[in-house]
Amino acid sequence: MSVAESEWTRAGAGGGASVAVERVRRVHPGPVVAVEEISLTIEPGEFVVLTGPSGSGKTSLLSLIGDLDRPTSGHVEVDGVRIGGHRDDRFHREVVGFVFQHHHLLGHLPARVNIEIPLVGAGIGRAQRRAAAETLLEEVGLRHRGDALAAHLSGGERQRVAVARALANAPRLLLADEPTGALDSEGARRVLELLEESRARRGMTLVVVSHDAEIGRRADRVLHLRDGRLAPYGPPSSRAGETLVPRQAG
Ligand SMILES: Nc1ncnc2c1ncn2[C@@H]1O[C@H](COP(=O)(O)OP(=O)(O)OP(=O)(O)O)[C@@H](O)[C@H]1O
Ligand SMILES: [Mg+2]
Numbered sequence: 001m002s003v004a005e006s007e008w009t010r011a012g013a014g015g016g017a018s019v020a021v022e023r024v025r026r027v028h029p030g031p032v033v034a035v036e037e038i039s040l041t042i043e044p045g046e047f048v049v050l051t052g053p054s055g056s057g058k059t060s061l062l063s064l065i066g067d068l069d070r071p072t073s074g075h076v077e078v079d080g081v082r083i084g085g086h087r088d089d090r091f092h093r094e095v096v097g098f099v100f101q102h103h104h105l106l107g108h109l110p111a112r113v114n115i116e117i118p119l120v121g122a123g124i125g126r127a128q129r130r131a132a133a134e135t136l137l138e139e140v141g142l143r144h145r146g147d148a149l150a151a152h153l154s155g156g157e158r159q160r161v162a163v164a165r166a167l168a169n170a171p172r173l174l175l176a177d178e179p180t181g182a183l184d185s186e187g188a189r190r191v192l193e194l195l196e197e198s199r200a201r202r203g204m205t206l207v208v209v210s211h212d213a214e215i216g217r218r219a220d221r222v223l224h225l226r227d228g229r230l231a232p233y234g235p236p237s238s239r240a241g242e243t244l245v246p247r248q249a250g
Contacts, residue, residue: 016044025037035071046221051223066098097171099166099176103150115133115165133164156190159183180192
């Protein structure tokens, strides 16, 4: 199925998006196999943590789920709609949001303007953008810092602005790649709480790459990657009584 406008409109009724990864491989020239072959499903509104050693393919898998990269073979469906065949602006504008380890904010612009940027792309008028940024600043606990240049914020504050920016388009799927990797434990705790609260409030699906054991304990499910594959058995899942067995393709 291609990503047609009507499909995202229908899917956009609210709540979290479902994700289906079907026999996805990603091979870079070399060849370097970043993702060996992965199949998994994520339920609407689920909170999944992706963990594993450096180079195991976590960022690669997240990028494929978020349509920042294309599989060499296999495919990804979000709400039953296949992504990745071609770049789909609506998917990026209305369905998915990203938070990266290094916030990628524009340092010379105030926090509130950074948050408004995705809304400019979505064609929202100035007054409405302002109001939305105000609400988001409040949501991430930074109402008093809206006028500060991003470059003048602390690492933790920047990361909270990055979360606000990712939430600006009300994504139903939020993908975060080591969002607390550059923070001290207090800053990390606040960002994690923020992600959890936002998910609870908005009902969105949340996938977080993290080595943080604390976030793993709070997730619905922890997926372990190793050498581009889902480890067949991770440590006991945070879902009580469940043994973690990834769905096998085929
Ligand atoms: N664009 C690329 N070109 C070539 N190889 C790549 C590319 N992107 C990733 N890789 C390789 O794919 C493998 C998986 O990389 P990836 O970045 O997904 O790992 P990761 O689990 O996110 O690691 P880390 O914890 O260090 O962030 C690595 O061997 C990496 O070198
Ligand atoms: Mg990575």
